[in-house]
Structures are given as C-alpha cells and as structure tokens.
Amino acid sequence: MRSIRRLPLAALLAAFALVAAGCGGADTAQTPAETTSAPAEATPDTATSPTEDMTGTEDMTGTEAMASGAACDQLPEGSAAGGLDAMAQQPAATAASTNPLLSTLVTAVGAAGLGDTLNSEGPFTIFAPVNDAFAEIPQSDLEALLADTDGLTDVLTYHVRQGEALTSTDLAGMDSLEMVNGSDITLSASGDSLDVNGQAMVVCADIMVANGVVHLIDGVLMPS
Numbered sequence: 001m002r003s004i005r006r007l008p009l010a011a012l013l014a015a016f017a018l019v020a021a022g023c024g025g026a027d028t029a030q031t032p033a034e035t036t037s038a039p040a041e042a043t044p045d046t047a048t049s050p051t052e053d054m055t056g057t058e059d060m061t062g063t064e065a066m067a068s069g070a071a072c073d074q075l076p077e078g079s080a081a082g083g084l085d086a087m088a089q090q091p092a093a094t095a096a097s098t099n100p101l102l103s104t105l106v107t108a109v110g111a112a113g114l115g116d117t118l119n120s121e122g123p124f125t126i127f128a129p130v131n132d133a134f135a136e137i138p139q140s141d142l143e144a145l146l147a148d149t150d151g152l153t154d155v156l157t158y159h160v161r162q163g164e165a166l167t168s169t170d171l172a173g174m175d176s177l178e179m180v181n182g183s184d185i186t187l188s189a190s191g192d193s194l195d196v197n198g199q200a201m202v203v204c205a206d207i208m209v210a211n212g213v214v215h216l217i218d219g220v221l222m223p224s
Helices: 001-065 072-073 090-098 103-112 130-136 141-147 147-156 168-172
Strands: 124-129 161-162 176-180 186-189 194-198 202-211 212-216
Touching: 001 130, 001 186, 072 202, 090 103, 090 212, 103 124, 103 130, 103 141, 103 147, 103 176, 124 202, 141 147, 141 161, 161 194
Parallel strands: 124 212
Antiparallel strands: 124 161, 176 186, 186 194, 194 202, 202 212
C-alpha cells in the first residue's frame, strides 16, 4: 500500500518538472523573435533620405532648364542670390529684390507699396521691366512717376496677371491678356521671343518664383 501511494507523488513531481521545463523553453524562444524585429524597423528610415535628396535635385535642375532668353545669362548661377534656383524658393517681390536686373523695378514697387501684394499667395504672371527699360524713360518723367502713387500703381499693375502662372508656352497661344489694373495687353510671337503690347520684348522667359512665374521684358508697359 505504501508503494502504491508513492507512485502518484513521483508522477506529479515528474509532471511538474516537465511543465517547468516547458515554461523555461518558452522564455528562451522569445529572444530570437525580439532580436529579429529590430533590423526590420530600421529599413524604412534608411530609405527615406536618398529619396528626399533626389527630389530636391530634380526640382532645381528643372528650374534652371525652364528659363530661356538672352538676358538669362546675366543672372547669378544656381542657388546664389538672384539665381534661378534661389528665386524659385521665394515669392515674387522677395525674388525681385535679389535679382540684379530688377533694382529699379524693386524701387518702384516699394514706392507704390505693392511688395506685400506681390508676395501674397497668387499665383501671378509678371512681366518685369529690367533696369535698362526704365533707363529709356527720361529721368524727370521717371521721378514724377515714382512720386505719383496712383499713377505708379496703375503702371505696375499693368504688368501683373493675377490668378494664373502662365509660361511662355501658354502666352504664345494667346492674343491678349487682362491685367490687374483692368486693361488688356496684346501678345504676339516674334521670332524666338514674345512681343508684349508692341512696347516690349521678353528677354528672359519663365523665371519660376514661389507664387508664380516672371518674364523679364526690355520695355515698360504704359496703359493707354
């Protein structure tokens, strides 16, 4: 009878030992799974940076390739102040302030108080007279214009189209365009360039800015 009672106790001890061994095995099995998951989490982060770098490079290359015209060669290169890549990151008035060909226009925009407007959301299409265009105006007439806020505003807004960013390709298919001051300008192809209103030629087209596109012209447009 005593030997019969010991058998269940021995069996129970053996079962307990098996259960304990099984629990210990489960703890050991978790370690490889946890170790394996760590490298997998690092993979997406590693792949992100090259994609972002490539995108930025492609954007800048496209900006340089788009602008065309004889006067484009007079601009600083790349991301230098006043360069095509730099201006593409700035709104129109800020971009113009860094462009060495537009210092007189920047003075006029400041005198008319239009800087904030040209830096607003847009989009804008801007025909920007270069310094030589303003130099064609007699000095006394230019000084009088700069002192006449209303007249100056009418002239400057005759160079701006709001609501659209129109490239030279877009403009080549148009005969006329209504500007911010409510008057129309005429457009016509002239060789490889574009005649604007019979008063100016585009000398550097398709300068991209953050809120539109700028076309440099060699004359100042005067409303009738």
